[in-house]
Amino acid sequence: MRFIRYSLGDELPRYGWIYQDHVGLVEGDIFNEYRRLEAGMPLERVKLFAPVRPGKIIAVGRNYVEHARERGAEVPEIPLIFLKPPSSVVGPGEAILLPPQSKQVDHESELAVVIGKRGKWIAAEDALDYVFGYTAANDVTARDLQKVDGQWTRAKGFDTFCPLGPWIETELDPADVLIHCRVNGELRQVGSTRDMVFSVQQLIAFISSVMTLEPGDVILTGTPAGIAPLKVGDVVEVEIEGIGVLSNPVKAL
Structure with missing residues (x-):
């Protein structure tokens, strides 16, 4: 549904x-x-x-081997998690605004998990029982600021840097789902969730050992290789197999 x-x-x-x-x-x-x-x-x-108003957004870095390699970074031994503020969320058709502080803002297409019930210390084998559904996400990132700061809050946290949508799909098996990203119709990213370093179940178990998950919380599960800069006038589309297409124009702030 x-x-x-x-x-x-x-x-x-x-x-x-x-x-x-x-x-x-x-x-x-x-x-x-x-x-x-x-x-x-x-x-x-x-x-x-945006199909949900999350209390918190927990994102996962370098959860695809090829994406870690294109960044010249090591694949984490445990999930590398960070937070994006709820104020970064926009919905389908809303503009991604490029801030003047950054000279390189990249797209990152991702499968997003919407939590359906409260949980702490969730076992991996029970993790999907806590999922309400799934949607498409774009973990927009000011790449130059990420490198300068050494931590990711500013680079990931600008307003409009977390498009979600177009809806929540409750009937999806996250084990092998194709992810595409197109910019102005040109294919930029393609991958499958089967290539994730840590599965959805493992991510939920790990994150819930750190913080309590609440209904409406969103987990961004990482991006495949192929990230690239956005510019004013672009239209970026994140397509998730079994869900649909999330499309957003890019404008200057």
């Missing part, structure tokens, strides 16, 4: 679900108790927002 956050006209965003390219309202809490109303509104008539 696919869940969205959407609005009609000037209305506030609300949760909905998709059935055969039509949208139905969801009443209640998608992470607890909810009721799906009839899907009668054509999807093309609604405005999509």
